């Protein structure tokens with residue numbers, strides 16, 4: 449490693465390690481040492497910060513690491529957006545764009561929590577899906593040694609840039625431009641798989657490429673909500689584990705370098721009526737484990753913010769791809785009337801989930817198990833009492 453990058457960063461790196469340790473994200477000396485050895489600014493020399501410009505438009509403004517003050521900003525516990533989808537990005541002034549982010553350097557506390565959850569041992573071979581900037585791959589190299597680290601990203605440009613940055617500090621892990629949902633292109637076997645982009649279900653190649661007794665840590669996006677799972681590989685290609693106490697979400701894995709596919713859905717059904725409910729918009733917005741439970745009850749449904757065309761009033765809306773929907777107003781957030789449309793009665797599931805969650809003592813996400821069967825079907829269950837939900841093969 450060149451002395452200069454880590455030397456320049458040393459005080460900031462030390463402060464970040466302290467912050468992540470105090471927060472409980474770094475839990476072992478081995479990961480504290482790895483974080484202390486890698487200069488994040490080598491991997492994030494520029495990034496985009498969101499702001500509202502003078503015309504009232506939300507834009508991404510480019511920031512560069514050019515002097516000390518900017519270097520210090522890279523060592524805060526924040527996610528830094530590093531790439532925008534060229535198909536949606538439009539330049540609005542000298543250094544600001546609109547557009548959908550396609551890559552970022554993940555929140556350091558989330559990275560640390562996930563790496564700790566991965567529970568690597570010396571000599572483990574690890575596959576990372578979602579190379580991005582290469583920072584996480586560098587941390588894995590610092591912890592395990594470059595010969596044990598493999599990483600793929602769908603975007604060739606990102607892989608090339610990551611390779612150069614890793615090389616500049618002396619690491620040469622195995623990188624490949626590829627759709628990581630298909631695993632590592634050479635079909636190698638790994639002790640651990642860690643994904644830093646989300647998937648609707650665990651892809652079969654990850655299971656096939658993880659050795660018996662190995663582990664997968666990934667964000668499963670279940671529609672309304674999702675979460676990080678840590679699964680162990682059992683005989684017969686069954687992957688089973690639980691949602692982790694580390695919470696956080698990632699951008700979705702995509703099959704194309706540039707854009708995200710639009711989700712297909714039927715036109716909205718006409719409004720069918722209103723009725724009282726005990727569940728408010730504040731309940732849905734305020735409780736992450738409850739949203740996760742809703743995702744178990746309503747697999748394939750989505751949660752969106754709805755704006756009334758006439759009044760501009762905002763609601764929290766749950767909707768199915770068949771066009772049915774149900775929404776509760778955000779104004780006041782304590783208003784307990786649901787408005788709904790379409791045949792399926794989404795809100796009955798919401799009321800049932802709310803009752804179950806409260807009766808069960810409002811369990812957190814790590815009280816739920818997750819299993820992927822060899823045929824790709826997944827189920828989740830409440831670990832204390834075994835109550836189970838089949839969430840299909842999404």
Ligand SMILES: C[S@@+](CC[C@H](N)C(=O)[O-])C[C@H]1O[C@@H](n2cnc3c(N)ncnc32)[C@H](O)[C@@H]1O
Pocket residue numbers: 550551552553554577578579580581582583584585600601602603606626627628629644645698699700701702703
């Ligand atoms: C949150 S970023 C990863 C951050 C990265 N681990 C780091 O340390 O900078 C998510 C990454 O997943 C990548 N990605 C999206 N879909 C993918 C796919 N199908 N296969 C591999 N990588 C994918 C994106 O290009 C993006 O770089």
